[in-house]
Amino acid sequence: MAEGTKMRIGFLGLGIMGEAMARNLLKSGLFASVTVWNRTLAKCQTLVSEGAQSAETPAAVVAACDVTFAMLADPDAALAAVFGENGVLAAIAPGKGYVDMSTVDEATSTKIGEAITAKGGKFVEGPVSGSKKPAIDGQLIIMGAGDKELYDLVQPAFGVMGKKSFFLGATGAAARMKLVVNMVMGSMMGAFCEGMALADKAGLEQSALLEILGLGAMANPMFALKGPAIMARSYPPAFPLKHQQKDLRLALALGDSLNQPLPVAAAANEAFKDAKGKGRGDDDFAAVYEATQQ
Amino acid sequence: MAEGTKMRIGFLGLGIMGEAMARNLLKSGLFASVTVWNRTLAKCQTLVSEGAQSAETPAAVVAACDVTFAMLADPDAALAAVFGENGVLAAIAPGKGYVDMSTVDEATSTKIGEAITAKGGKFVEGPVSGSKKPAIDGQLIIMGAGDKELYDLVQPAFGVMGKKSFFLGATGAAARMKLVVNMVMGSMMGAFCEGMALADKAGLEQSALLEILGLGAMANPMFALKGPAIMARSYPPAFPLKHQQKDLRLALALGDSLNQPLPVAAAANEAFKDAKGKGRGDDDFAAVYEATQQ
Amino acid sequence: MAEGTKMRIGFLGLGIMGEAMARNLLKSGLFASVTVWNRTLAKCQTLVSEGAQSAETPAAVVAACDVTFAMLADPDAALAAVFGENGVLAAIAPGKGYVDMSTVDEATSTKIGEAITAKGGKFVEGPVSGSKKPAIDGQLIIMGAGDKELYDLVQPAFGVMGKKSFFLGATGAAARMKLVVNMVMGSMMGAFCEGMALADKAGLEQSALLEILGLGAMANPMFALKGPAIMARSYPPAFPLKHQQKDLRLALALGDSLNQPLPVAAAANEAFKDAKGKGRGDDDFAAVYEATQQ
Amino acid sequence: MAEGTKMRIGFLGLGIMGEAMARNLLKSGLFASVTVWNRTLAKCQTLVSEGAQSAETPAAVVAACDVTFAMLADPDAALAAVFGENGVLAAIAPGKGYVDMSTVDEATSTKIGEAITAKGGKFVEGPVSGSKKPAIDGQLIIMGAGDKELYDLVQPAFGVMGKKSFFLGATGAAARMKLVVNMVMGSMMGAFCEGMALADKAGLEQSALLEILGLGAMANPMFALKGPAIMARSYPPAFPLKHQQKDLRLALALGDSLNQPLPVAAAANEAFKDAKGKGRGDDDFAAVYEATQQ
Known part of the structure; x- marks a missing residue:
């Protein structure tokens, strides 16, 4: 050209x-x-x-x-x-x-x-x-x-x-980066949902937790966006849970091939599998909240 | 009055x-x-x-x-x-x-x-x-x-x-809320450090991961602040790691008393214990990155 | 005397x-x-x-x-x-x-x-x-x-x-040893129940898994004794699940005080908490199998 | 015929x-x-x-x-x-x-x-x-x-x-059963090594733990055989660690395909990955003990 x-x-x-x-x-x-x-x-x-x-x-x-x-x-x-x-x-x-x-x-x-x-x-x-x-x-x-x-x-x-x-x-580096990003996202969502679940069990308003998180160093658009969905336990899919779980699985496999232990992501992955087993695979990935409910 | x-x-x-x-x-x-x-x-x-x-x-x-x-x-x-x-x-x-x-x-x-x-x-x-x-x-x-x-x-x-x-x-509700907030923070930091570690092992620039995370739905002040400390593997204490680990332990105990499983936080807690065992208790809690290094 | x-x-x-x-x-x-x-x-x-x-x-x-x-x-x-x-x-x-x-x-x-x-x-x-x-x-x-x-x-x-x-x-050494022994027992039971659950999901007879385990290097009286209880999903208490969970919690706290990460025991502990939350605290500790069921 | x-x-x-x-x-x-x-x-x-x-x-x-x-x-x-x-x-x-x-x-x-x-x-x-x-x-x-x-x-x-x-x-059922058996084995070994590590940190003789385990309901040939290897921290390969880790990975993938969460096995798998990253892939799988050491 x-x-x-x-x-x-x-x-x-x-x-x-x-x-x-x-x-x-x-x-x-x-x-x-x-x-x-x-x-x-x-x-x-x-x-x-x-x-x-x-x-x-x-x-x-x-x-x-x-x-x-x-x-x-x-x-x-x-x-x-x-x-x-x-x-x-x-x-x-x-x-x-x-x-x-x-x-x-x-x-x-x-x-x-x-x-x-x-x-x-x-x-x-x-x-x-x-x-x-x-x-x-x-x-x-x-x-x-x-x-x-x-x-x-x-x-x-x-x-x-x-x-x-x-x-x-x-070639390949961008695919790997996307996996890393999505792994962090899945673990963060798992962490957030545990916080929401513990707040509820501890007699605290989930909305107050959302506000407090939203004012501090952890404030991020994802918590703000997904918090209300979790409170309503209604998860219209933006990023389907089964795709998030697949990305976690692939990221763990990448870690495997590189001898990088990833215990937090591994625990989050099991939570996503649990939610998938509860029929939430096609819901938004925020539905991993359901894994915290018995 | x-x-x-x-x-x-x-x-x-x-x-x-x-x-x-x-x-x-x-x-x-x-x-x-x-x-x-x-x-x-x-x-x-x-x-x-x-x-x-x-x-x-x-x-x-x-x-x-x-x-x-x-x-x-x-x-x-x-x-x-x-x-x-x-x-x-x-x-x-x-x-x-x-x-x-x-x-x-x-x-x-x-x-x-x-x-x-x-x-x-x-x-x-x-x-x-x-x-x-x-x-x-x-x-x-x-x-x-x-x-x-x-x-x-x-x-x-x-x-x-x-x-x-x-x-x-x-009385007690605020103490519990603080534990919930700090539990989410600890798990998020654990997730972030695993992402930084995997990026590095996968041949990706950690600075690129930081920039990408900073532009997306997960962008938050904590990643932006702690990312450079992790890259430098130098962790001047703002929130000492041993205090973060203690809060995770107390949050898990709270979950215990309420029958709330918290597997992601439990995995993060073990990573903080590992970092503490590596002599990082008085460093900033971002030093949980050291738990990802062998 | x-x-x-x-x-x-x-x-x-x-x-x-x-x-x-x-x-x-x-x-x-x-x-x-x-x-x-x-x-x-x-x-x-x-x-x-x-x-x-x-x-x-x-x-x-x-x-x-x-x-x-x-x-x-x-x-x-x-x-x-x-x-x-x-x-x-x-x-x-x-x-x-x-x-x-x-x-x-x-x-x-x-x-x-x-x-x-x-x-x-x-x-x-x-x-x-x-x-x-x-x-x-x-x-x-x-x-x-x-x-x-x-x-x-x-x-x-x-x-x-x-x-x-x-x-x-x-004084104290025997109390610690008992915790270590019971921690291994709890993790082993957690591992065993996951195997039983996976066998079932994978279309395999749990009784065949029991027999095969019973003939190999992992054969032990506990699997032989608890396997049939798990298959019947009936758990008359010999060692109540809530006591096993308490011992896991105390063992993890011991590990905490000694900077010894125990990620397998931590994951098992969360499974016991899940089973406790499902109302199995007074059942035998083999009821951690219920944590594998959705 | x-x-x-x-x-x-x-x-x-x-x-x-x-x-x-x-x-x-x-x-x-x-x-x-x-x-x-x-x-x-x-x-x-x-x-x-x-x-x-x-x-x-x-x-x-x-x-x-x-x-x-x-x-x-x-x-x-x-x-x-x-x-x-x-x-x-x-x-x-x-x-x-x-x-x-x-x-x-x-x-x-x-x-x-x-x-x-x-x-x-x-x-x-x-x-x-x-x-x-x-x-x-x-x-x-x-x-x-x-x-x-x-x-x-x-x-x-x-x-x-x-x-x-x-x-x-x-066809396939036997391959799956073998994975289930080896998954239980890997998790059990992970649990055992954590017990050995905690005993040591807690000032208890590992040989006493071995004897006590050997007299109780958890007694099994594998602990008896591998215990001395762990105490000597010398792991001549009978079943190489990298093969055990591979079987754990495949078992987790099987669980994934069947929506069966396996958090204990997932935590054990990360420990085996850690040991592999520490250069123990060709040692016996009992070398997962090294993952407990900092």
């Missing part, structure tokens, strides 16, 4: 997150074009009406673009978009880049990265922290790893989609 | 916290007088030079004041000030109030409260959240319990010393 | 264990006399009909005997027998010995030992391992600590009541 | 265990022939000198025999023997049976079983409990699963190699 030329951007996957991210790229006016694809093609029409191009296969998107981003539902979808018929691999080539922002495990990311690289393309993994609202507001936190040149090249796009991006090292 | 009359205030204990709290009461101009006492009497002179009165015994302070506050080092000091020779009990009487803001266990607080009440005085326990800086800035969080009338009466004083106060119920 | 003279033996406390132990002492014919006392004096009659003497107070027993043994229900009963009106202290004197075989905590044992010693008496603490049947069969395991001369002197009595006795050191 | 005819037996894998097992089959005189194979063929010569046949490939063994047993080092070796060139699959056929006694995970066992069955053969998985000595003595405990007819048919062989065999259900 020549210096000074505007990049042609592709985007695969128009779910809740993906559509918002692609729209922000489109609205920025920074790119020569934004070409979108979704497994259910009809989902492309809104963005096309707003000025995007669409293509019928991932390969067609990659063929038409300098850099293609992806935000797909899970590892299977991420693998299918790359390795499937008319997938990314069919069109990737030297001079083209692929940035997978889906949340996938390190093995999946590595497999995709190796295949892209083998065809001469450049690859960046870029999982995000944040959900629907930050995606709409362009306030995601982007954890990047893989090819540093491509990472630098797509800074304008990351700047549109997120409030901050980090380059963490070779 | 007649309505519309300014209260005469006493203050026992001029340690780092107590001196700052007494000074804020003095500077407010809201009270007829502020009479201070400290076990080492010489410590009173600075405040006297700023306009306070001083007295030679706790009993003399109580005799001269409507309400006496205390901020003493530990349960033994709190008990000595009340039950010792020329202690609070020697002068407390109907119409007088005693507000103990020291951090003590529920049994100590209950024992003091019962003795005060038996003499016709009113008692409030008022442990605080926050350390030196919030004490100086009048930004403490005050957990109150005991006599509601006295609690209401001293609202002006609490308003000078803290940014918020809570009335939590009968 | 002169060499070659038969000892006059006293025995305080004729509960299930105590009566059996006193009877064995009586039947042995090794002693000049066996004088018994029980809080409910009527309980003495059976042994009197078998040849024992009885006395109306602990002091009277001690006055009449060279060495007095005690097997009392709990620390309160043990303290009352020594410090109460007409208690052991009223009659203990140089040349007399007191052997407390009750299960009490180290502080209680130390307090009793110091009081006895201050009066010139000799003291041995001798808690036992084993319950009703071994008491009847004279097959208890006796953990002794305190005065080594007295320990040696009462070897014939220990030989009648137990199959083996151990001298463990200064 | 006709009734009343002696079976022709094959045996793949002549490691420490396998050679002893094959020899017992040979010496029993119950079988028409015993044909052995080992990856390093020279290892066959001793048994040939004692009366066995040998063959150059697994396929050749299967071709020559009614039922072929295998005792291979690990899942990779087990898979290679079946799926590799001239492997079991090349010769298995209706009327022939394959009994894999190697310790492999459920997925490996299932994969082998499906391949054997697809060719019309019968398959039994038969992992054992017990190591070198029981193998020599014909005292193994055999956990069988898969084809019940084949299981019944090989009872005479199992009777020669082991003291007891169990039929546990469809």
Whole structure:
């Protein structure tokens, strides 16, 4: 791609997150074009009406673009978009880049990265922290790893989609960082729910505990957001408990492979398993509170 | 005490916290007088030079004041000030109030409260959240319990010393709330340190983890403050690790008495014990990071 | 006591264990006399009909005997027998010995030992391992600590009541050893119940697991005895769960005071607390199995 | 195979265990022939000198025999023997049976079983409990699963190699049972080592703890065998710690898939990870004691 030329951007996957991210790229006016694809093609029409191009296969998107981003539902979808018929691999080539922002495990990311690289393309993994609202507001936190040149090249796009991006090292590093972050989150939620449960058993108002925590050094948006859900024992899913438990399991396995004991996370993981066994797998991960109830 | 009359205030204990709290009461101009006492009497002179009165015994302070506050080092000091020779009990009487803001266990607080009440005085326990800086800035969080009338009466004083106060119920409730809060804090610190350790073992920059956590839903002042200490593995004590471990032990005992399992806190407690065994008892409680290192 | 003279033996406390132990002492014919006392004096009659003497107070027993043994229900009963009106202290004197075989905590044992010693008496603490049947069969395991001369002197009595006795050191050592033993027992039971639960969830017969464990290196009487109770989910109390949980708590506190992390025991303790919260405190400690069920 | 005819037996894998097992089959005189194979063929010569046949490939063994047993080092070796060139699959056929006694995970066992069955053969998985000595003595405990007819048919062989065999259900059940058994073993060892560590810290002789445990309801061969190793802090490997940790990890994953919380095993697993991180992976699993030392 020549210096000074505007990049042609592709985007695969128009779910809740993906559509918002692609729209922000489109609205920025920074790119020569934004070409979108979704497994259910009809989902492309809104963005096309707003000025995007669409293509019928991932390969067609990659063929038409300098850099293609992806935000797909899970590892299977991420693998299918790359390795499937008319997938990314069919069109990737030297001079083209692929940035997978889906949340996938390190093995999946590595497999995709190796295949892209083998065809001469450049690859960046870029999982995000944040959900629907930050995606709409362009306030995601982007954890990047893989090819540093491509990472630098797509800074304008990351700047549109997120409030901050980090380059963490070779492919796999971003997947690992996401696990570490989610492990801390799961343990913190487990700790918080034990506090809420103990307050209740000790005859203290849970709302007072929330207020006190909210005024001190531990104050954080998560406690403020999830506290009322716990008090109501109603957990509409933002981050499903079964996914949090899976991330804890994977983080413990990572610790295992590195001989890093993680006893607090291990205890939290068992609490999440207990809640899952109580039928809370599809509830929000704050439902680990149910594990404290007998 | 007649309505519309300014209260005469006493203050026992001029340690780092107590001196700052007494000074804020003095500077407010809201009270007829502020009479201070400290076990080492010489410590009173600075405040006297700023306009306070001083007295030679706790009993003399109580005799001269409507309400006496205390901020003493530990349960033994709190008990000595009340039950010792020329202690609070020697002068407390109907119409007088005693507000103990020291951090003590529920049994100590209950024992003091019962003795005060038996003499016709009113008692409030008022442990605080926050350390030196919030004490100086009048930004403490005050957990109150005991006599509601006295609690209401001293609202002006609490308003000078803290940014918020809570009335939590009968004597003992504030001590329990403090334990719950510190239990959550200990578990959170344990979770955070495991994340820092796993990041390091997984080849990730701890500073990047700190930044990412600081931008997301888990962002909180404690991680921001303690993260650099952990990275430097240098832990100047703000809250000594052995005190955090003691609070975890007491919180687990509280859970025990209420049949509330607390497996995450129990795992964190063992990590703090490990760090204590590694000679970190007098370091800051962030030194629980050392328990993750082999 | 002169060499070659038969000892006059006293025995305080004729509960299930105590009566059996006193009877064995009586039947042995090794002693000049066996004088018994029980809080409910009527309980003495059976042994009197078998040849024992009885006395109306602990002091009277001690006055009449060279060495007095005690097997009392709990620390309160043990303290009352020594410090109460007409208690052991009223009659203990140089040349007399007191052997407390009750299960009490180290502080209680130390307090009793110091009081006895201050009066010139000799003291041995001798808690036992084993319950009703071994008491009847004279097959208890006796953990002794305190005065080594007295320990040696009462070897014939220990030989009648137990199959083996151990001298463990200064007063308190036997109480600590009992905690260590019971901590291992509680953790083992927790481990066993998790295995039984996982077998069931994994579609395996629990009876097959019991048989396989019973044939291997882990084979032990406890699994063999408690396995069928767990399969029936019926737990007639031999060792009440709340006592096991209390011993775990005390062992963890001992570890705490010695900076010894005990994460497996801590996790087991939380499981026992969970079972206690599920109303199983008075069931046998094998009911910790209920903590594995959701 | 006709009734009343002696079976022709094959045996793949002549490691420490396998050679002893094959020899017992040979010496029993119950079988028409015993044909052995080992990856390093020279290892066959001793048994040939004692009366066995040998063959150059697994396929050749299967071709020559009614039922072929295998005792291979690990899942990779087990898979290679079946799926590799001239492997079991090349010769298995209706009327022939394959009994894999190697310790492999459920997925490996299932994969082998499906391949054997697809060719019309019968398959039994038969992992054992017990190591070198029981193998020599014909005292193994055999956990069988898969084809019940084949299981019944090989009872005479199992009777020669082991003291007891169990039929546990469809293929995979025996692999799961082995995980459950080893999970209990790992947690028990963790509990035991904490007891040994606490005894030491509490000023008690570890040898006294061993004796006391050995006389009570928890007495078991494993504590008796491993106690002295722990006291010497020297751990010649019988069952390597890294294998025990792997089995704990797999058992926890099994619990995960079945929503069975296993907090005691999870805590034990972290202790084994700690010991592994301290360089004890190749020591005996009793070296988890090192995790209790700071």
